[in-house]
Amino acid sequence: MRCGGLKTTPAVPSADKSDKTLTLRFFSSGLKVYTRHPVTQNTPQILLVEDNTELLSTLTRFFQRQGYTVFSTRSGEEAVEIALSHRPDIAVMDVMLHEGPGGPLGMDGFEACRAIRDRGFDRPVLFLTAKLAEQDTLQGFAAGGDDYITKPFSLLELKARIDANLRRAGLSHRLYNFGELEIDLERYTIRHPNHIERLRSRERDLLRCFIENRGRILSRESLLEQVWGSALHTSNRTVDTHVRTLRKKLRDDAHQPRFIETLHGVGYQFIAKEKDAGS
Numbered sequence: 001m002r003c004g005g006l007k008t009t010p011a012v013p014s015a016d017k018s019d020k021t022l023t024l025r026f027f028s029s030g031l032k033v034y035t036r037h038p039v040t041q042n043t044p045q046i047l048l049v050e051d052n053t054e055l056l057s058t059l060t061r062f063f064q065r066q067g068y069t070v071f072s073t074r075s076g077e078e079a080v081e082i083a084l085s086h087r088p089d090i091a092v093m094d095v096m097l098h099e100g101p102g103g104p105l106g107m108d109g110f111e112a113c114r115a116i117r118d119r120g121f122d123r124p125v126l127f128l129t130a131k132l133a134e135q136d137t138l139q140g141f142a143a144g145g146d147d148y149i150t151k152p153f154s155l156l157e158l159k160a161r162i163d164a165n166l167r168r169a170g171l172s173h174r175l176y177n178f179g180e181l182e183i184d185l186e187r188y189t190i191r192h193p194n195h196i197e198r199l200r201s202r203e204r205d206l207l208r209c210f211i212e213n214r215g216r217i218l219s220r221e222s223l224l225e226q227v228w229g230s231a232l233h234t235s236n237r238t239v240d241t242h243v244r245t246l247r248k249k250l251r252d253d254a255h256q257p258r259f260i261e262t263l264h265g266v267g268y269q270f271i272a273k274e275k276d277a278g279s
Contacts, residue, residue: 044166045088048072049079049109050128051097059092062155076107083116088123090162090169091116095129095140110143117144124165128153176211178259178272181250183207190249197249202227206242210260210270219267243268 046063050056051074060072071082076097083091093109107115113125124146129136137148149161176183182191188204190197199207205227209218218226220236228238243260246252252259259272 043067043069044090045069045071045086046162047079047082047086047088047091049076049091049093049097049112050074051094059155059158063159066159076109076112079112080107080115080119083121083123084119087121090124090126090165091121092126092128092158092162093145095127095136110139110145113140113143113145124169126161126165177274183211185211192251199249203242203246203249206239207246210246210268214270214272217263217267217269222267239268 044067046068048056048059048063048070049072050059053074056072056074060070063070069088071086071088073079073082074097076093079091079093082088091113093112095109097106097108097112109127109129113127116125125144126147126149127140127145128149128151129140130151140148147161147165149158176185180193183189184191185199185204185208188199188201190199206223209223209226220239223239224236243262244254247254247257247260250259254260254262257271259270261269261271263269
């Protein structure tokens with residue numbers, strides 16, 4: 001059996017009455033746009049563009065259940081607006097769109113993709129299509145698309161393609177968990193149980209360097225070279241200042257460190273192991 005361009009298996013989980021993650025947003029045309037509420041900082045954001053209402057609703061529910069933040073619309077014009085204003089991590093567009101702000105015969109998927117590419121959108125775009133002709137495939141790539149999936153398709157196949165495109169683009173989020181603390185370097189956040197700390201760019205780069213070199217002793221000169229790009233025009237005090245700021249945001253104690261240990265006269269060492277920092 002096939003339904004709305006979607007293979008009927010695997011089944012989409014039914015809506016839970018206790019699930020209050022859905023809210024509605026309205027853009028200029030008045031079309032409904034579903035999004036996850038609250039929008040969290042550590043989930044991939046996906047834009048779904050499909051003029052089949054039933055299929056769009058099914059896809060929206062499925063990807064929300066999978067932990068994505070979802071924006072969805074039936075209109076190519078709205079897709080351009082959402083992509084440029086919210087910059088989702090990936091856009092999934094049906095090629096044959098028939099809805100526009102003024103009614104039928106609006107912007108199709110190829111035109112919408114070309115429009116966002118022309119205005120600087122550099123995230124992956126995946127096309128949904130019932131067309132199999134080589135010319136249509138080439139037209140999609142020429143418009144700026146990154147991948148294709150033909151209807152009918154399974155939800156798991158679509159998710160696998162989306163995840164693969166996110167990995168290739170370096171947009172899949174790697175979360176580091178240390179006890180009750182979660183670090184998301186892509187979102188520049190340190191999440192505590194009841195508070196989120198925002199990282200500045202240099203702090204994020206320094207923390208990345210520490211995490212990627214866990215257990216290794218790093219001299220101040222080495223940190224300056226890896227994070228600042230040079231040890232010639234930056235003093236060791238710069239490293240010390242940034243380490244103090246990181247410790248504050250990590251809620252780390254320099255005298256009894258759980259994360260960053262000072263080795264006097266040598267440098268620093270990131271000592272935490274994932275999921276046991278608070279033990």
